[in-house]
Amino acid sequence: MKKNITFLINPISGGKTKLNFPDLAAKFLNSNIFSPTFVFTDGPGHANEMARGMVNDLTDVVVAVGGDGTINEVASGLQDSEKIMGIIPCGSGNGLARSLGIPLNERNAILRLNKLNCNNIDSAVFNERSFFNMAGIGFDAHISAIFAKNVTRGFKGYVKTAVNEVSNYKCQHYIIEIDGKRITRDAFMISIANSSQFGNNAHISPFASLKDGLLDVVITKPFPLYQFPVLGYRMFSRSAHRSKYIEIIRGKEINIIRDGGGAVHLDGEPCDMPAELKINIKPLSLTVLV
Known part of the structure; x- marks a missing residue:
């Protein structure tokens, strides 16, 4: 049939x-x-x-x-x-x-x-909302919120917005718990990666997998402004994990507390959420034709 x-x-x-x-x-x-x-x-x-x-x-x-x-x-x-x-x-x-x-x-x-050709992939839940590729807080969420209001879309527009905003953006303090282990970090942004990339082949966590039952918590630490294009180059060359400003920790259950509520992004789409964030993986929960 x-x-x-x-x-x-x-x-x-x-x-x-x-x-x-x-x-x-x-x-x-x-x-x-x-x-x-x-x-x-x-x-x-x-x-x-x-x-x-x-x-x-x-x-x-x-x-x-x-x-x-x-x-x-x-x-x-x-x-x-x-x-x-x-x-x-x-x-x-x-x-x-x-x-x-x-x-x-x-x-x-x-x-x-x-x-x-069907394949099952992981999904994730971020404060009761789902994402499948990438979620984040900090600078990338800030840019997503601004970019969503732009009439002109596309990669060039995104890069232009990021360049215009980076010099004025202030890093935030985060309490992060991953599978029961608690750490504190000041961070430029925190990306929750189900796959390796944001899009346009910009790989923030080159070894992230859609099928491993884990999320990659990618912490971008504070860096001098001149390093911004270097970090961009590292993403497009799949070498972000080699930067001293990038820390990657894998886990299944992630809790994050930040200084206050504000923007997050789920698969690039911005929304506002409170200061306390709860993220967890749902292994192999979506069947996709690939």
Whole structure:
């Protein structure tokens, strides 16, 4: 029997129109395997609402067509279910898709769905909200909050925002407990890595795995301003772990207390959370076509 596959399409992700996506999918999707349905999302939260509604219907595969935020919404709705998730990456960073080896070209990503190659990956919970690729507090969350308000998206815009903000950003003090072991650190940012990278092949924790049942707590320590481009280079050369300003500790249950509430980011999407943060891993809780 054919599998019922539903594409949840964010029409504005990546700054490109998706109006022709159903025609493209119909052209390259194997019609002997799939019976497709196409739904355009109409705003934040819609993809999550649709995905949750499909957990108990006849849909077999739900495909997120969009950026990291859309992927997070769909994955959050499908995790811990028997449904299969697909990804057509159309965002500015595409961190999870890159980590899974999913082609960034839409045509090739559609063709990859035809292989029906499923894999189970870990997810994580951050104060009762899910993330699948990367979460963080500190500077990267600060930049995500500013970047979300920008009309112009894309990698260059993100870098420009970071460069403009770094000289005025103040490091914060954190109490961090990882699997029962407590440490204190002053930090520029703390990244909780399920995969190795933020997106755009910027690897903050090069050996992080989506399938090891662990999260990498990456503490970026205070550094002199002239080291900022050096740290950037290290991320793109997959050598961040070699920097004396980077400390990586793996664990399953993480508690963080900071000086006050404020911005965090979950898969690049900013939100406000209180001073006390609780993060834990959910091993192999999402089935993805890769």
